[in-house]
Amino acid sequence: MWNNIPVELLEVFYAHTISPICIAFVTSLVCIIIQMQYDWIYGIYSLLAYVLVGIVLPIYISKQSRHIGVEYRKEAANLNSYVLESMCGLKESMQYMDTDRRLSGLNKQTNSLANCEKELKYFKLS
Secondary structure: OHHHOOHHHHHHHHHHHHHHHHHHHHHHHHHHHHHHHHOHHHHHHHHHHHHHHHHHHHHHHHHHOHHHHHHHHHHHHHHHHHHHHHHHOHHHHHHOOOHHHHHHHHHHHHHHHHHHHHHHHOOOOO
């Protein structure tokens, strides 16, 4: 099973998920331990702040903006499908001089995705 997984995909997975989480956890733990050496209340405050900023807020914001994320992924998938469909039918589009219509459709799909991205980028909690 593991023989078929490209090494690059594993590298990206570890470099962009596991490694940052481990680094954040270890550095936060070290900071808390150092602060607890001065006074235990500083360590408790730091722990609460790390939990709030690192766990509670991301989960809350993710749940609040879930519908926008789903819409964005749907639009991205539509654009990918449209581009692949256009590439597969490129010969026919050129043969029947349909390239302007395809380009117009591509621009429409791209604008739709850009609008979704803008909505996600400027999301505000209500």
